[in-house]
Amino acid sequence: MRDLSPLFATDSVRRFEADAIAVAADEAVLMERAGQAAWRRALELWPSAARLLVVCGAGGNGGDGFVFARLAHESGRQVTVVEHAPRGIHHAAAAAARSRFVDAGGNVEPWRDALPDADLVVDALLGIGLTAEPRNDAAAAISAINAHAAPVLALDVPSGVDARGVPGEAVRAQATIEFLLPKAVLRTGRALECAGRLSCAALEVTGVTPPAPNALLADASGLSRWLRPRRSDTHKGEQGRVACVGGDTGSAGAILLCAEAAARTGAGLVRVHTRDAHHAALLARRPELMATPECEGVDVDWPDAIAIGPGLGQGNWGFAHLHRVLQADIACVLDADAVTIVARHGFTLPTRSVLTPHPGEAARLLGTTTNDVQRDRFGSAAAIADRYRAVVVLKGAGTIVAAAGRVPLVLDAGNPGMATGGMGDVLAGVIAALMGQGMAPFDAACAGALLHSAAGDAAAADGERGLLAADLMPQLRRLANPA
Numbered sequence: 001m002r003d004l005s006p007l008f009a010t011d012s013v014r015r016f017e018a019d020a021i022a023v024a025a026d027e028a029v030l031m032e033r034a035g036q037a038a039w040r041r042a043l044e045l046w047p048s049a050a051r052l053l054v055v056c057g058a059g060g061n062g063g064d065g066f067v068f069a070r071l072a073h074e075s076g077r078q079v080t081v082v083e084h085a086p087r088g089i090h091h092a093a094a095a096a097a098r099s100r101f102v103d104a105g106g107n108v109e110p111w112r113d114a115l116p117d118a119d120l121v122v123d124a125l126l127g128i129g130l131t132a133e134p135r136n137d138a139a140a141a142i143s144a145i146n147a148h149a150a151p152v153l154a155l156d157v158p159s160g161v162d163a164r165g166v167p168g169e170a171v172r173a174q175a176t177i178e179f180l181l182p183k184a185v186l187r188t189g190r191a192l193e194c195a196g197r198l199s200c201a202a203l204e205v206t207g208v209t210p211p212a213p214n215a216l217l218a219d220a221s222g223l224s225r226w227l228r229p230r231r232s233d234t235h236k237g238e239q240g241r242v243a244c245v246g247g248d249t250g251s252a253g254a255i256l257l258c259a260e261a262a263a264r265t266g267a268g269l270v271r272v273h274t275r276d277a278h279h280a281a282l283l284a285r286r287p288e289l290m291a292t293p294e295c296e297g298v299d300v301d302w303p304d305a306i307a308i309g310p311g312l313g314q315g316n317w318g319f320a321h322l323h324r325v326l327q328a329d330i331a332c333v334l335d336a337d338a339v340t341i342v343a344r345h346g347f348t349l350p351t352r353s354v355l356t357p358h359p360g361e362a363a364r365l366l367g368t369t370t371n372d373v374q375r376d377r378f379g380s381a382a383a384i385a386d387r388y389r390a391v392v393v394l395k396g397a398g399t400i401v402a403a404a405g406r407v408p409l410v411l412d413a414g415n416p417g418m419a420t421g422g423m424g425d426v427l428a429g430v431i432a433a434l435m436g437q438g439m440a441p442f443d444a445a446c447a448g449a450l451l452h453s454a455a456g457d458a459a460a461a462d463g464e465r466g467l468l469a470a471d472l473m474p475q476l477r478r479l480a481n482p483a
């Protein structure tokens with residue numbers, strides 16, 4: 001894979017499709033190619049599936065399913081189409097594809113609350129035409145697909161995913177074959193889980209200019225675009241003085257993880273501002289760190305970048321530290337409790353700020369619910385960036401990095417093993433270290449989020465369950481120095 005690959009919003013795919021139909025091929029030809037590509041994919045992934053069940057809806061997606069069904073039938077497989085079209089098929093090319101299947105001797109049964117046995121289910125119920133939560137009858141068909149014992153191949157999108165995400169019931173597929181262009185919405189949040197293994201068939205469209213990307217997908221191979229070897233004559237003063245602020249009573253570990261991650265990501269000097277009672281434990285684990293006595297407060301003239309928030313708490317101690325930091329014009333990463341305090345008090349942020357909310361914190365920043373955030377992760381990240389004039393890292397599966405005027409980045413890295421306490425604290429330290437080394441906030445957020453997730457993937461080689469935030473440290477060091 002290229003280090004950053006373009007992704008598209010559903011609207012852009014629609015426009016591209018219209019251009020392709022106008023210039024290169026008619027709708028029926030594209031539908032035929034889509035069905036063919038899906039059939040090839042099924043053969044690749046499930047070559048021995050003999051009994052195929054294709055669930056077709058009333059639109060273009062159902063049409064792709066009918067083409068698939070005809071090809072499977074012609075190959076000698078046992079094929080059943082269950083048609084879910086309460087008001088009949090209203091799409092001309094799909095109706096033609098249905099007729100060709102029936103003319104070839106294919107079997108179409110109407111949807112009746114249950115699905116027959118099969119070795120593979122093909123989900124051709126709803127494609128990018130969905131604009132709201134699937135209606136009751138469609139939701140029932142989706143539930144039946146999910147209850148089926150066979151693996152599911154989804155055509156274009158898992159049914160139930162719309163342009164923003166997953167509004168309600170959605171198919172959970174083992175694999176999805178997209179058509180024309182890869183879609184951003186399938187790379188994040190619940191849609192990512194629903195899509196399974198993704199592949200994209202370009203449908204041989206030539207002579208049509210693709211639209212500008214709406215997002216860029218990054219995997220670990222992208223790290224070298226941001227992380228270059230150090231100059232041989234450098235010294236520690238050039239590699240960033242990073243202050244890590246947090247760790248109120250009972251939360252010492254959070255700021256230790258943050259500070260250690262900053263050091264492992266190459267910060268020249270790391271100073272910790274935490275409760276005095278934590279200093280001994282901190283220095284016993286990492287003698288390279290410095291700890292400032294509480295009575296001195298945060299010296300905002302010292303650091304090149306600050307990470308504030310891990311274990312900060314939301315009491316007077318944390319509030320006072322945050323208030324002081326926000327007075328200074330300094331590059332800062334605001335995480336955890338700092339995010340919540342900012343949301344509660346509506347503080348204006350310094351010009352070089354990175355907010356790293358998880359979906360719950362993002363909901364606080366927007367005054368909405370976690371469900372609303374997850375329902376539209378790209379929209380939510382953009383809205384936070386806009387409202388707080390900051391770079392935003394919206395965490396969770398398919399982490400998104402967004403900033404006003406920038407094409408958002410979405411990560412193809414990270415794993416469910418990272419859903420454990422302390423992982424976010426590490427991320428805050430990583431991003432602050434990169435800002436300390438001179439990266440602009442958006443670049444530091446992109447590179448830092450990618451480095452963190454890639455380190456999580458490397459550390460999860462020994463298993464996702466039981467992965468600890470501290471397990472990322474050696475991986476951070478290795479991956480921060482790409483060949």
Ligand SMILES: NC(=O)C1=CN([C@@H]2O[C@H](COP(=O)(O)OP(=O)(O)OC[C@H]3O[C@@H](n4cnc5c(N)ncnc54)[C@H](O)[C@@H]3O)[C@@H](O)[C@H]2O)[C@@H](O)CC1
Nearest residue numbers: 030031058059060061126127128129132133134135138156
């Ligand atoms: N137009 C083209 O050139 C191509 C289209 N293709 C396929 O066509 C699909 C798009 O086709 P359509 O625009 O017809 O849309 P879809 O097939 O995605 O969906 C439209 C159908 O969904 C139903 N629907 C919409 N909202 C609903 C809701 N909330 N609850 C229940 N049912 C709902 C509509 O009544 C309609 O029957 C793509 O995803 C792709 O699979 C491919 O064949 C590639 C080429």
Ligand SMILES: Nc1ncnc2c1ncn2[C@@H]1O[C@H](COP(=O)(O)OP(=O)(O)O)[C@@H](O)[C@H]1O
Nearest residue numbers: 395396397414415416418419421422423424425
């Ligand atoms: N299922 C997942 N897939 C990928 N990354 C995940 C997943 N769950 C959590 N993560 C990552 O782990 C980190 C967790 O951060 P956060 O929720 O702030 O944890 P904490 O506050 O405990 O440190 C984030 O970077 C997030 O993107």
Ligand SMILES: [K+]
Nearest residue numbers: 123126157159
């Ligand atoms: K589908």
